[in-house]
Amino acid sequence: MCDCGKSDLTLLDGVLAEYASVRGSLITILQKAQEIYGYLPTDVLYRVAEATGSTPAKVMGVATFYTQFRLTPVGKHLIMLCKGTACHVNGADAVEKAICEELKIKDGETSDDGLFSLKTVACLGCCSLSPVMMIDEDTYGSLTPAKAVEIIRTIKGGDAA
Amino acid sequence: MADMIRFHINGKEIACEKGASILDAAKANGIEIPNLCYLKDLSPYGACGMCLVEAAGSPKLLRACSAKAAEGMEIFTDSGRVMKARKIALELLMSDHSGDCIGPCKLNCPAHTDCQKYLAQIAEKDYEGAVATIKDKVPLPASIGRVCPHPCETACRRQHVEEPISIAFLKAYAADRVLASGNHVLGEKAAPTGKTVGVVGGGPAGLTAAYQLALKGHAVTVYDKMPQMGGMLRYGIPEYRLPKAVLDQEIAEIASLGVELVNGCAMGKDITLAELREKHDAVLIANGAWKSASIRCPGEELEGVFGGIDFLREIALGGKPAIGKKTAVVGGGNTAMDACRSAVRLGAEEVSIIYRRTRAEMPAEDVEIKEAEEEGVVFRFLTNPAEIIGEDGKVKAVKLQVMRLGEPDERGRRSPVPVEGEFLTLELDSIIIAAGQKNDPAGFEDLPVTKWGTILADEHTYATALPGVFAAGDATNKGASIAIAAIAEANEAAKHIDAYLAGIELPYHEPVYSEKELSPEMFDREKAPRAVMPQRAPEERNKDFKEINLGFTEEQATAEAGRCLSCGCHDYGHCKLIQYADDYCADCKRLKGDHHPGFQETRLVSIERDQGKCILCGLCVRVCEDQAKKGILGLVGRGFNTVVKPEFNDAAVIGACIDCKLCAENCPTGALKIL
Amino acid sequence: MKIVIGEGSCGIAAGAQKVYDALAPLLNGTDINLGITGCIGMCFLEPIVDLYDKGLLLKRLVKVTPEQAGVIAEAVKANDLTALKALEITDEDKGFLDKQTRIALRHCGVIDPEDLDDYLAADGYKALEKVLTAMTPEDVIEEIKTSGLAGRGGAGFPTWFKWNAARNAAGDEKYLICNADEGDPGAFMDRAVIESDPHQLIEGMLIAAYAIGAKEAFVYVRAEYPLAIVRLEKAIKDATAKGYLGNNILGTDFSCRLRIKAGAGAFVCGEETALIESLEGSRGMPRLKPPFPAEKGYENKPSNINNVETFANVSWIILNGGQAFAAMGTETSKGTKVFALTGKIKRGGLVEIPMGLTLRDVIFDIGGGIRGGKRFKAVQLGGPSGGCIPEALLDTVIDYKALSATGAIMGSGGMVVMDETTCMVNMARFFLDFTTKESCGKCVHCRIGTKRMFEILTRITEGEGRPGDIELLEELCEAIRSGALCGLGQTAPNPVLTTIKYFRDEYEAHINEKRCPAGECAALRTYVINKDACKGCTLCAKKCPVSAISGEVKQPHAIDAAKCIKCGQCKTVCRFGAVEVR
Known part of the structure; x- marks a missing residue:
């Protein structure tokens, strides 16, 4: 269960040097750690607990409270599909269904080829372009099921090239 | 001196220090406000929603644990709105509280005998403790342990692993051990009350009521028409199943409490109900159902036709009914089994069972059917007497209608239908009709009866229409049933008679408890087969009436008791959640939905945790952090999926646990158990 | 001539950056400036390209594609804009902006959010200067009191009262916090303000910090708003460099440090005590009140929390006077309010209007009504804490009291318009799904109560509804409303209560006839x-x-x-x- 000893913990040193002694920085540290490792491996959480003087229970509690944090690795591309009110009204459910069928995954899962992870989010704040999704840093608006699938296929094609 | 303020709770003026919470101020003045997540030394948390109170002029309900008392406030802790809010909070909590408050054995026992507790006592060889536990509900454990069709075992969860625990025989084992030791385990007897109770009928119901009422300090007299006490246990159950010497010892124990036993006293003949009412402060009618029911078949009046109950009684009285060489017993229940096996023992050469359904539908216990087969009884399924054929006024044969099973009825039971024109004839010397029992209302003409002719009694208090007259057991309501059901009614009736004698009325509401949903993984554990009761060989035992079971060895008994899965919650009786749920009559099932699965795991040094029972009050997490200063437990996840966990489930981290047990001690439910 | 492209998140998502990248090389070597601005608020027309001459807006080109960059560059270079006629905004669409009154959004889509000089040119930091040189903290609070400004985050609590409480709380160490955890699905005005006018927020916060006596301030911003964080970081850096932030601001003895804290995804952190827990690096679980943050907030020190839009009004009030602000609006609600108009609306975007207009004014007059020829059914206000208002109540005045009377709330200003194809039961289910996912799990009413409501709504939409379900929902609503610990739970029943109140027939059709009148519920189709x-x-x-x-x-x-x-x-x-x- 514990994957201790697998991660290169020296990568954390800079972040810990900057924030470990600053009160209330646990969330910031975990955010930076996730940027480094792509997710929050258990040994990293232990290291953070040790360096910040928190109990592992507290670190785990925080890491599992916020939806931004992931305890398992994600695919190469993270699809964040907005399920906000405007997106709901404008057909986000159908878009989600199309994406799930295309990638053969459910919300929170990663495709078999490791390329895409799907995560539905509460609201991306781009309501006027609804339905919306974000893939990595890019936002795609006014989606239809077909358009969403096309975007995914294009990214996949780009990776293959 | 601190600033004092004055305010009102439920109209009563209260003074407290400024800054005190409403909850603390109330408590200091003897007003309890319920709470599940509050602990005096911790800062208020506000999770459970139990301490909600109403403040005059405030549209919102306040949390008494955090809201500060203020000068002139008008607080109501029991207004309709508050009670409703708490009730629904409890219903919500119970809807995500997965656990068995009470083990299925105890729940399914009509008398709610605490099987789980006495099994644990037997496993630890505390036989006297076990007998004390049993006698709380069943004052005849050695007898009942031998004859009870044990609904407890029917419900026993161990059957989902392999086979149910042999609960009934373990009961008998413990009781036999204690009887053999010469010690008498009896409940504590209260000081004499000066009240007297007359009990009509010395069977399981009457004796149980006598025991319970004697313990309460009342003077009890039991009246019975038969020469000896014991009722159907003595006259309806053959010696080979229940040696009367065992029954005698248990009756003697009850008598030792000062219960007066009057035999040979028939109602309506030797004494009347009016006389009893005159003589005693209260009367309990528990005279059973002693008449064999008819099967409405031509020829029932012939010589050689016996009623099942009458047949067994005659043997018990020392007689030897003339059944000849070939006999048949009509019926498929336990009385039919007792009758056919007794017939075998009387020397009949051919004994048949005539039953209109198939083996699968037989109400008799499986083991009895098996034992009867072993002893040579022939089963003629799907047959029904059409006519008993006589010659010279004596039974000669029976004409049997061949039956088949029809479509299942609404209860799923397939009723037999005749196969037109198909009959069999069976040559017989006698026939025993064991197709049910009826009560005899003689002597109780003053009491209203049900449509079945039984005495009508209140189903909770067992009071009849006559003040001070109660009725329980086979003679009442739905009629004849098993001994433990009569005992259960007698316990309840005794409770209400005691209350009646004290001039109070006990309120009744359905008990509130939680039941767990079963899942296969709960039973994924090492198999250990059920203990086999050593028995005399069939060809030896079918020749006499000596007891066929030889009894467990101690090794067998303790191992068997150790198979118990301990389904019932260890915290039942202390659990604040269920106590409140009961107080507020919360409907535990109304808001049913998705819930946390229940499972046991040991993570901390000596604490066992069951997530299914956790109500997320956060007390364990907070005492671990604030009082033990360890912070080992934490909340993981969010919203409905939140769980309490020692971090990462990692042994190294758990090693930091100092085993202070504060977490479990403060758990308001049974989620944390000290091992 | 200057070309300005609207580069808020929405604009970028619609392709504004691609337009910029296409235009930039074409303008090399010319004296034509290419710049960016924030969100203009006309999301339905993105990407938008504005052409300015000497600070005057000459033309607004809409729905521009990168392919049109050549035409635009040629026209601008030739100083002959006739070829751009087809790209120009229509008069009808212009009305969207012309009918608004912009205070909080007054710089949005006008100035370059990444350029402090642009902000300074638009009277930036003048209010701060006025406050620091000519007003006492009490004066500031008095001015805000005169303005009638109320918290724009949802509850509408008087801003001056909170400031005053924090100012009067005992202790030297006080904190000012900006709630930029805009979590209501359907609301994005705070993002737009930060992305488009970050200095406005900083200035408003500094004035508040001065008023309450805080030397430390935080902006707690959603992690889902990366562009807002980048622009705010730059603004903080620039403002610090110019002496508007940090020690001895503008040479006075007022010092204040401003830090950004990125949230990590929890709607409940919009609740102020949960936000404080999160700022402290803990699970965002609400605390019991009392004590209120003004007494014991961040690190148990007196703290004041307002949201972005509230702060965005402050400098305007200081410069123009509280009276001017209070002159707008209704008896109980003063000034303007920003709404994010979305859903099945023809013209969606950010709308700032004076309080007192009606919902119909906003939806039909400014927003142009329902798109696609469908019929208006309801408008959802206030997100998961709000409610759905039916057509019959469209003339309700926008004001805290009047909106609350409908069962909805003003909320942070999300206004999601629905047409006849939206199932109201499914809408309620959608919000309860949201609430259950976002519930922190602390109190039983919210943790289990909303879950049960969600389960009941789910079974109704799946055709498994039972007689009595509506009443059971109402009973749970009442219990949760009065029993939940924080605002998230207490208001969670609103979407259900309002849909039952106004669309009970839809519930009944699902339960009794196994029919979804809107045709949305798949199981009933x-x-x-x-x-x-x-x-x-x-x-x-x-x-x-x-x-x-x-x-x-x-x-x-x-x-x-x-x-x-x-x-x-x-x-x-x-x-x-x-x-x-x-």
Whole structure:
């Protein structure tokens, strides 16, 4: 269960040097750690607990409270599909269904080829372009099921090239 | 001196220090406000929603644990709105509280005998403790342990692993051990009350009521028409199943409490109900159902036709009914089994069972059917007497209608239908009709009866229409049933008679408890087969009436008791959640939905945790952090999926646990158990 | 001449950056400036390209594509804009902006958010200067009191009161916190303000910090707003460099440090005590009140929390006077309010209007009504804490009190418009799904109560509704409203209560007739092929994943209702509109 000893913990040193002694920085540290490792491996959480003087229970509690944090690795591309009110009204459910069928995954899962992870989010704040999704840093608006699938296929094609 | 303020709770003026919470101020003045997540030394948390109170002029309900008392406030802790809010909070909590408050054995026992507790006592060889536990509900454990069709075992969860625990025989084992030791385990007897109770009928119901009422300090007299006490246990159950010497010892124990036993006293003949009412402060009618029911078949009046109950009684009285060489017993229940096996023992050469359904539908216990087969009884399924054929006024044969099973009825039971024109004839010397029992209302003409002719009694208090007259057991309501059901009614009736004698009325509401949903993984554990009761060989035992079971060895008994899965919650009786749920009559099932699965795991040094029972009050997490200063437990996840966990489930981290047990001690439910 | 491209998140998502990248090389070597601005608020027209001459807006080009960059560059270079006629905004669409009164958004889409000088040129930091040099903290609070400014985050609590409480709380160490955890799905005005006018927020916060006596300030911003964080970081850096932030601001003895804390995804952190827990690096679980943050907030020190839009009004009030602000609006609600108008609306975007207009004014006059010729059904206000308001109440005045009377709330200003194809039961279910996912799990009412409500709504939309479910929902609503610990739970029943109140017939149709009047609930839909319209092309039969459609070539096909899984593939692929939903 514990994957201790697998991660290169020296990568954390800079972040810990900057924030470990600053009160209330646990969330910031975990955010930076996730940027480094792509997710929050258990040994990293232990290291953070040790360096910040928190109990592992507290670190785990925080890491599992916020939806931004992931305890398992994600695919190469993270699809964040907005399920906000405007997106709901404008057909986000159908878009989600199309994406799930295309990638053969459910919300929170990663495709078999490791390329895409799907995560539905509460609201991306781009309501006027609804339905919306974000893939990595890019936002795609006014989606239809077909358009969403096309975007995914294009990214996949780009990776293959 | 601190600033004092004055305010009102439920109209009563209260003074407290400024800054005190409403909850603390109330408590200091003897007003309890319920709470599940509050602990005096911790800062208020506000999770459970139990301490909600109403403040005059405030549209919102306040949390008494955090809201500060203020000068002139008008607080109501029991207004309709508050009670409703708490009730629904409890219903919500119970809807995500997965656990068995009470083990299925105890729940399914009509008398709610605490099987789980006495099994644990037997496993630890505390036989006297076990007998004390049993006698709380069943004052005849050695007898009942031998004859009870044990609904407890029917419900026993161990059957989902392999086979149910042999609960009934373990009961008998413990009781036999204690009887053999010469010690008498009896409940504590209260000081004499000066009240007297007359009990009509010395069977399981009457004796149980006598025991319970004697313990309460009342003077009890039991009246019975038969020469000896014991009722159907003595006259309806053959010696080979229940040696009367065992029954005698248990009756003697009850008598030792000062219960007066009057035999040979028939109602309506030797004494009347009016006389009893005159003589005693209260009367309990528990005279059973002693008449064999008819099967409405031509020829029932012939010589050689016996009623099942009458047949067994005659043997018990020392007689030897003339059944000849070939006999048949009509019926498929336990009385039919007792009758056919007794017939075998009387020397009949051919004994048949005539039953209109198939083996699968037989109400008799499986083991009895098996034992009867072993002893040579022939089963003629799907047959029904059409006519008993006589010659010279004596039974000669029976004409049997061949039956088949029809479509299942609404209860799923397939009723037999005749196969037109198909009959069999069976040559017989006698026939025993064991197709049910009826009560005899003689002597109780003053009491209203049900449509079945039984005495009508209140189903909770067992009071009849006559003040001070109660009725329980086979003679009442739905009629004849098993001994433990009569005992259960007698316990309840005794409770209400005691209350009646004290001039109070006990309120009744359905008990509130939680039941767990079963899942296969709960039973994924090492198999250990059920203990086999050593028995005399069939060809030896079918020749006499000596007891066929030889009894467990101690090794067998303790191992068997150790198979118990301990389904019932260890915290039942202390659990604040269920106590409140009961107080507020919360409907535990109304808001049913998705819930946390229940499972046991040991993570901390000596604490066992069951997530299914956790109500997320956060007390364990907070005492671990604030009082033990360890912070080992934490909340993981969010919203409905939140769980309490020692971090990462990692042994190294758990090693930091100092085993202070504060977490479990403060758990308001049974989620944390000290091992 | 200057070309300015609207680069808020929405603009970028619509392709603004691609337009910029296409234009930039074409303008090399010319004296034409290419710049950016924030969100103009006309999201339905993005990407938007504005052409300025000497600070005057000459032309506004809308829905610009990178392919049109050449035409634009040529026209601008030639100083002949006639070729751009087709790209220009229509007069009708102009009305969207012209009918608004902008205070909080007054710089949005006008100035370059990444350029402090642009902000300074628009009277930036003048209010701060006035406050620091000519006003006492009490004066500031008095001015805010005069303005009648109320918290724009949702509850509408008087801003001056909170400031005053924090100012009067004992202790030297006080904190000012900006709640930029804009979590209401359907609201994005705070993001727009930070992305488009970050200095405005900083200035408003500094004035507040001065008023309450805080030397430390935080902006707690959602992690989902990366661009806002980047622009705010730059603004903080620039403002610090110029002496508007940090020690001895503008040479006075007022010092204040401002830090950004990125949230990590928890709607409940919009609740102020949960936000404080999160700022402290803990699980964002609300605390019991009392004590209130003004007394014991961040690190148990007196703290004041307001949201972005509230702060965005402050400098305007200081410069123009509280009276001017209070002159707008109604008796109980003063000034303006920003709404994010979205959903099935023709013209969606950010709308800032004076309080006192009606919902109809906003939805039909400014927003142009429902798009696609459908019929208006309801407008959802206030997100998961708000409610759905039906057509009959469209003339309700926008004001805290009047909106609350409908069962909805003003909220942070999300205004999601729904047409006849939106199922109101499913809408309630959608919000309860949100609430259960966002519940922190602390109190039983919210943790289990909203879950049970969600389960009941789910079974109703799946055709498993039972008689008595509506009453059970109402009972749970009441219990949760009065029993939940924080605002998230207490208001969670609102979407259910308002839909039951105004659309009870829809609930009843689902439960009693197993019918979804809006045709949205898949389990209650029946797909049938109109025999007259079907050409027998067989396409639907080929696409049907469960082979529920049969028929001969060129003959009308039919759907076997028993096999149909209601996936809607047939309807999607049919080119003759022959598949109908009933």
